[in-house]
Amino acid sequence: MTTLPPAPLLLSLESAQVRFGAQQALQPLDLQIHRGERIALVGANGSGKTTLLRLLHGLIVPAGGRRELHRLPADERLPRAAMLFQRPFLLHLSVWRNLMLALWLGRVPRDERRARALDALARVGLQSCADRPARALSGGQQQRLALARAWALQPDILFLDEPTASLDPSARREVEALIAEFAQAGLTLVMSTHNLGQVKRLATRVLYLEGGRLVADRPTSRFFEAPPDDPLPPEAVQFLKGELPWNT
């Protein structure tokens, strides 16, 4: 029997914490993210999910402890990351120009940009919208454009902050399907969401936060159905009870 080598470590936090003025938004926490993981951050409003995503992405510098990106063993480069927000930030430009601008900002060589943009638009099914004003697209299409923009940058890790929260059910399904395809293609995902059905469908691992503390970190199946010898902390049990039913 062959044993698969462990997936490479991409990103880690060591006793990393975040403060906003006097407020401790994240208590010191340790975390390791390996290639291929699909991690869901769950917890009530204000529990620290967005703060943790921003810390992981490097948008916030920890007030203590450290965040480290780890070189990929295959080619010794640092992992690339991209982030998707609940409402995409799009400029008053065409879909195509929004994409090209992101590639320019991402320092993608000029001669690669066109092919990457075409591939990304095809990936999210927006080829026919290339010349339309990005801000005139529907909410679901805008989020698909944001996914195309992230895809075009060829990230290893994709951070998603409630990516479907402001979408109607059909757009939500479309965007969720694309996120699943991205994961299939090998992207590592870290996503905050209030939709526990989505957690069950997409995530391999769940981090439960409460009041800025990481209370539970376990495989998805052991989060929703904790075995008797490894029960969930009571805070997480209460949270799950309050969030029933899960399949929305």
Ligand SMILES: Nc1ncnc2c1ncn2[C@@H]1O[C@H](COP(=O)(O)OP(=O)(O)OP(=O)(O)O)[C@@H](O)[C@H]1O
């Ligand atoms: N820029 C900031 N300045 C001051 N306080 C902040 C800032 N960003 C977040 N906070 C505070 O940090 C805490 C965690 O907020 P965060 O947005 O990370 O929670 P969340 O779990 O993502 O919430 P939600 O589910 O509502 O998006 C909250 O008390 C919030 O008010």
